[in-house]
């Protein structure tokens with residue numbers, strides 16, 4: 720069923736809400752790459768101060784219920800979608816898939832042709848959300864190349880030729 724989600728700009732007041740969505744130590748590491756106890760709203764401020772990071776939220780029925788970032792790499796003409804999270808009470812209802820498609824459309828609107836996303840191996844909900852939004856897994860050779868300078872072995876996906884599934 721389609722979800723009537725709208726993309727919005729992140730506001731500073733949303734930071735505590737978004738950080739409050741993290742459910743476990745594992746989620747803190749996968750989503751933010753920091754230990755659970757070090758996850759504070761100020762971390763979002765640090766992220767957003769970095770150049771090329773565009774924070775976005777998903778709004779449903781007037782409530783902010785999803786958060787994610789577009790990382791802009793103009794030199795490579797490539798954008799990466801990252802740090803995607805959905806409010807726990809809204810998970811499993813198609814919000815993640817729709818939000819990722821909206822983020823990908825936003826990256827396209829910003830002029831990027833190649834749009835990629837990485838998934839921690841075994842994160843089935845994240846992988847399925849990206850696939851449902853129109854992303855396709857890269858070849859093993861491409862994944863190996865992209866993982867060379869990473870701290871772990873990610874699964875990599877690129878937005879497919881049909882664009883975001885909105």
Ligand SMILES: CC(C)(COP(=O)(O)OP(=O)(O)OC[C@H]1O[C@@H](n2cnc3c(N)ncnc32)[C@H](O)[C@@H]1OP(=O)(O)O)[C@@H](O)C(=O)NCCC(=O)NCCS
Pocket residue numbers: 746749750801802803804805806809810811812813814815816817842843844845847848851
């Ligand atoms: C990953 C996440 C964003 C997905 O959001 P969501 O709103 O629950 O996803 P959707 O309801 O759109 O579901 C998308 C797909 O995932 C599947 N899915 C949802 N929850 C799942 C789970 N716990 N296990 C396995 N599959 C799951 C759905 O069945 C659906 O698959 P389908 O299209 O093949 O039917 C959400 O689970 C989340 O916020 N996780 C914590 C943060 C995180 O790990 N972020 C990713 C790392 S960057």
